[in-house]
Amino acid sequence: MIYPVDPEKVPRVRLASGRSIPSIGMGTFGSDKYSPAETAEAVSGAIRCGYRFLDCASVYGNENLIGEVLAKAFRERVVRFEDIFITSKVWNDMHGRGKVHRSIVKTLADLRLPYIDAYFVHWPFPNSHAPGAGRDARNRKSVPFSVDRFMSTWQQLEEISDRGLIRHLGMSNMTIKKLEAVLPLCRIKPELIEMEQHPGFQQQALYDYCTERRITVIGYCPNGSPNRPERDKTPDDVVDTELPEVVEVANAHGIHPALVCVKWAVQRPSVPIPFSVHEKNYAANLRAVTEDPLTHDEMELLKKAERNCRLVKGQVFLWPGAKSWEDLWD
Numbered sequence: 001m002i003y004p005v006d007p008e009k010v011p012r013v014r015l016a017s018g019r020s021i022p023s024i025g026m027g028t029f030g031s032d033k034y035s036p037a038e039t040a041e042a043v044s045g046a047i048r049c050g051y052r053f054l055d056c057a058s059v060y061g062n063e064n065l066i067g068e069v070l071a072k073a074f075r076e077r078v079v080r081f082e083d084i085f086i087t088s089k090v091w092n093d094m095h096g097r098g099k100v101h102r103s104i105v106k107t108l109a110d111l112r113l114p115y116i117d118a119y120f121v122h123w124p125f126p127n128s129h130a131p132g133a134g135r136d137a138r139n140r141k142s143v144p145f146s147v148d149r150f151m152s153t154w155q156q157l158e159e160i161s162d163r164g165l166i167r168h169l170g171m172s173n174m175t176i177k178k179l180e181a182v183l184p185l186c187r188i189k190p191e192l193i194e195m196e197q198h199p200g201f202q203q204q205a206l207y208d209y210c211t212e213r214r215i216t217v218i219g220y221c222p223n224g225s226p227n228r229p230e231r232d233k234t235p236d237d238v239v240d241t242e243l244p245e246v247v248e249v250a251n252a253h254g255i256h257p258a259l260v261c262v263k264w265a266v267q268r269p270s271v272p273i274p275f276s277v278h279e280k281n282y283a284a285n286l287r288a289v290t291e292d293p294l295t296h297d298e299m300e301l302l303k304k305a306e307r308n309c310r311l312v313k314g315q316v317f318l319w320p321g322a323k324s325w326e327d328l329w330d
């Protein structure tokens with residue numbers, strides 16, 4: 001029997017506009033491994049367990065089932081709509097004029113919501129790949145990042161926000177160089193940024209850049225995404241839960257190394273969005289941020305776990321003529 005966590009006990013972070021959100025969310029990407037139904041069932045369990053932040057996206061292919069889960073949870077008074085923070089993202093093939101509106105209308109219909117709390121540009125270019133694509137899959141129509149193209153997508157988010165369908169805007173998979181180029185042009189600034197973040201890939205410079213500008217960091221792959229799609233795996237990839245610094249701290253607390261990763265992210269501070277289909281694991285992740293914090297010395301030790309190892313390299317988004325995945329991360 002797993003006891004729920006009191007959502008009141010979960011630390012919160014404040015967005016630039018003043019709203020506070022939980023400092024941990026539940027991811028919803030089944031990594032091409034777990035079916036939409038399995039993921040939706042985990043989301044249902046997570047809400048009952050005390051999660052009050054869900055990280056959704058149209059490309060995860062499960063928003064319709066998560067919508068059913070939400071409707072049931074609201075109907076059964078497990079949670080009120082106003083007490084849960086729900087995000088989604090426009091996929092790369094919906095950046096064109098008028099398409100962002102179509103995308104959010106579908107997301108809202110699928111999730112059965114009147115508006116979305118936060119909406120992200122999932123990737124800063126319109127390069128898409130087929131679901132379940134392999135490592136070497138390439139789309140010949142892919143193009144490099146362009147400020148004009150990005151701003152035309154962002155302006156659509158701004159307009160939709162004006163109409164009340166989005167409460168907070170977010171960017172994802174950005175670099176400092178791209179942010180430097182687009183932030184001065186944004187009428188509505190992003191309040192959130194989603195980026196890969198785990199002990200072996202801390203992105204300190206990007207983290208500092210965002211936090212100095214009051215952009216809240218949402219960290220994806222917080223446990224090093226052991227079940228990520230095959231296309232995102234290489235032999236040199238770091239395994240966060242086996243890093244000696246992480247294991248040392250885990251042993252000191254008598255907990256699984258994954259929980260050290262989650263505690264580290266929250267205490268950094270940032271907002272991790274771990275995913276699991278297993279109740280034992282998603283419940284442990286939530287509970288971990290409510291008890292037994294890491295010490296200052298342990299946080300210092302975990303800084304040394306940095307291996308600068310990006311796991312989601314994004315090579316399937318490369319355009320003709322691009323040399324390697326590093327070109328995506330200028």
Ligand SMILES: NC(=O)c1ccc[n+]([C@@H]2O[C@H](COP(=O)([O-])OP(=O)(O)OC[C@H]3O[C@@H](n4cnc5c(N)ncnc54)[C@H](OP(=O)(O)O)[C@@H]3O)[C@@H](O)[C@H]2O)c1
Nearest residue numbers: 027028029220221222223224225227258274275276277281
């Ligand atoms: N913006 C973007 O471009 C982007 C990219 C990637 C991901 N995301 C978001 O970030 C979320 C999280 O990323 P992710 O799912 O790739 O990586 P992750 O949360 O780092 O790793 C998930 C895996 O870790 C295992 N795990 C979780 N908690 C555990 C625990 N307490 N003990 C042991 N194992 C545990 C799970 O295995 P079991 O299922 O076996 O428990 C699960 O397969 C996604 O679901 C998605 O919402 C966003």
